[in-house]
Amino acid sequence: MDANELQNTGSNYKPMSIGDWIITFIITYIPLVGFIMLFVWAFGDGSHPSKKSWAQATLIMIVIGIVLMIIFFGVIASIFGSLFSGYNQSFSS
Numbered sequence: 048m049d050a051n052e053l054q055n056t057g058s059n060y061k062p063m064s065i066g067d068w069i070i071t072f073i074i075t076y077i078p079l080v081g082f083i084m085l086f087v088w089a090f091g092d093g094s095h096p097s098k099k100s101w102a103q104a105t106l107i108m109i110v111i112g113i114v115l116m117i118i119f120f121g122v123i124a125s126i127f128g129s130l131f132s133g134y135n136q137s138f139s140s
Contacts (some may be wrong), residue, residue: 063097071098075105085109 061070071088075081088094089102 060096062085065097067098071101 074084085106088098089106091099094102118120
């Protein structure tokens with residue numbers, strides 16, 4: 048449901064201000080606290096709907112980034128492993 052639909056239904060939806068977003072970003076920049084707050088905002092009941100959606104999307108992007116990093120480093124490790132396995136065999140003869 049977007050902001051226009053919420054306003055038309057008579058709810059008390061109020062968009063987050065720029066100051067609210069700035070405070071949100073500052074909190075997320077604090078190590079560990081920011082990560083915990085993403086879970087609180089994403090799955091808590093008292094979060095603003097916009098902040099809740101943003102926190103969920105951010106957590107999804109973090110998971111995608113971690114998976115891509117694991118795949119990338121796995122590929123790099125296998126490439127180096129195959130290169131150095133041939134290198135070690137030539138010296139052991």
